[in-house]
Amino acid sequence: MTTSPLPRHPKIEVDVPADLARALLADQHPDLADLPLHGRTFGWDNLTWRLGEDLALRFPVRELSSTLLDREQHWLPVLAPRLPVPVPVPVRRGRPALGYPWTWSVVPWVPGEQAAATPVPSRTAWAAGLATALAALHVPAPPDAPVNPYRGVPLAERYDVIAARLTPDVPHAAALRAALEAGRAATPWDGPAVWVHGDPHPGNLVSRDGHLAGLLDFGDLCAGDPASDLATAWMTFDAAGRDVFVARTQEVHAWDDATWTRARAWAASYVPVLLAHPDEYPVLAAVGRHAAAQVADG
Missing domain, CATH: 3.90.1200.10 (Aminoglycoside phosphotransferase (APH), C-terminal lobe)
Structure with a gap:
């Protein structure tokens, strides 16, 4: 699988290539591990892999981002019911493992x-x-x-x-x-x-x-x-x-x-x-x- 290179943004500290993402899934959510990984994108704080057609993986790429992801995991389930538009409420949580240092999420893919x-x-x-x-x-x-x-x-x-x-x-x-x-x-x-x-x-x-x-x-x-x-x-x-x-x-x-x-x-x-x-x-x-x-x- 071809992946995009790590952007040169100086604050990005950790990459998550396909083999690591799949290994984390196999270790913690094995029922999802055979779904195809594609469409990797980077932001300033997080990396996103699309997982199959309906899910995505969200990984912090710097230490500060890890606290931001914790915030999403805690509060999005509370806020989503009051919002009239889809938001990516985490459906699974990932923990640090296999050399990846922070909490990560499996979220719904929002099509569009x-x-x-x-x-x-x-x-x-x-x-x-x-x-x-x-x-x-x-x-x-x-x-x-x-x-x-x-x-x-x-x-x-x-x-x-x-x-x-x-x-x-x-x-x-x-x-x-x-x-x-x-x-x-x-x-x-x-x-x-x-x-x-x-x-x-x-x-x-x-x-x-x-x-x-x-x-x-x-x-x-x-x-x-x-x-x-x-x-x-x-x-x-x-x-x-x-x-x-x-x-x-x-x-x-x-x-x-x-x-x-x-x-x-x-x-x-x-x-x-x-x-x-x-x-x-x-x-x-x-x-x-x-x-x-x-x-x-x-």
């Missing part, structure tokens, strides 16, 4: 197309669906919800880091910095901490036949300000899709203007991160360039 690979105008068809899904998630979280220092927090806590990343070589840097300043000046979130997906960019969205078919990668799940999720309005859609997304969101939650100002600032903050490794992650870089242009347009 990665939204980031679809034409932006076509996404308007499911903009209301994404708004509905996030609105269902954005409800008060329990006191033991996970904490994430990078998502759902006050922008003031992230300002210095974000501002330092908005260097002149970032597309539309001046507009992004203006959006960040506006977000920092906006009234901070003062409501109850709500569930926050943490990373709903179009690389983590699946569409099919004009509908939102899946919401993936809950590793950054936390509680806090929903504005960091609402940034997807600029990351995923053009102006037409954003209008639909905002309108549907407002029907459910009626967030104030300050929340949307903070959301645009969060969108600006994600741009340099998405652009950080364009050769290794061209799809994410394209999302970053699109988000920069959308923030600059208003």
